[in-house]
C-alpha cells in the first residue's frame with residue numbers, strides 16, 4: 461500500500477481525496493492543509509488524519525501529492541527531501557524558489573512535477589512538438605488557455621509546457637518569447653511568431669489550443685478538460701509509478717513515454 465499524504469485542500473486536492481478510496485493500492489495517511497477540513501471535504505472529517513503543517517506529520521509516508529499554490533510546493537519539497545518521501549506536484553505558476561526546491565529534492569527522492577496530469581494533454585504536447593518541427597518558422601503560433609476566474613497564474617502551466625514543446629521543435633528560447641518588452645512590442649517581422657492568449661472566465665475547468673497559422677490554412681490542436689477528475693486520476697496513476705523510481709526529477713513523458 462502506498463502511504464500517501466495529500467498537501468492542500470482546494471479544488472484539486474478534494475478530487476484526489478475523493479478518488480483515493482477507489483484505489484486499493486493507496487492508503488491515505490492524512491491531509492496536510494492550513495485550513496481545517498470542512499464537512500464537504502470528508503463525509504466524516506474526524507476519520508481522516510489532518511495536519512495543519514508538514515512539521516506535525518510524524519508517521520512515515522511513501523508519497524506526498526501536492527496541489528497547493530506557489531510557496532506551498534517549495535515547503536513540501538524541502539520536507540519530502542528531509543523525510544525520504546516521493547513527491548508528485550501538479551501546482552503551477554511556481555516561483556524560481558519552488559522550482560529550485562523541487563530540483564534539490566530530486567537529488568534525494570523521486571520528484572514528478574507536471575503542469576497537466578491528463579493523458580490527453582501529454583499526447584497533445586507530443587503532437588504540438590511534431591507539428592512545430594514540421595512547420596518550422598513558416599507558421600505563426602498562438603497558444604490559448606481558457607480557465608476559471610479563480611486561477612492565479614497566466615499563461616497557464618500547460619500553455620507554457622505547450623510553448624516549450626513548440627520551442628523544442630523550432631530551437632527557440634522560452635525566456636526570450638516571454639520577455640515583457642517583446643510581448644508589448646512584437647517584432648515588425650512577425651514570421652514564425654509565438655503568442656499567448658489567456659482568458660479567465662466563469663468556472664471553466666481548462667481548455668487549451670495551439671493554432672498554427674500558415675499563409676492559406678490553419679491547423680489547430682486543442683484539448684478540453686471536462687472534469688477535474690481527469691487530473692486527479694492522472695495524479696494517482698503517476699504517483700503509483702513514481703514511488704518505484706530512483707531519486708530524480710521526472711516529467712509526464714518519463715511516466716507515459718514521449719508520445720503520451
Ligand SMILES: NC(=O)c1ccc[n+]([C@@H]2O[C@H](COP(=O)([O-])OP(=O)(O)OC[C@H]3O[C@@H](n4cnc5c(N)ncnc54)[C@H](OP(=O)(O)O)[C@@H]3O)[C@@H](O)[C@H]2O)c1
Nearest residue numbers: 468469470471472494528531532550551552575576577691
Ligand atoms: N497538474 C494538473 O493537472 C493540474 C490540474 C488542475 C489544477 N492544477 C494546479 O493545481 C494547483 C491547485 O489548484 P486548485 O484549483 O486546487 O487551487 P485552490 O482551490 O486554490 O487550492 C489551493 C490549496 O492550496 C493551499 N495553499 C495555498 N498556498 C499554500 C501554501 N503556501 N502552503 C500550503 N498550502 C497552501 C490552499 O490552502 P488555504 O485554503 O489554507 O490557502 C488551498 O487548500 C494550481 O496551481 C492549479 O493551477 C494542476
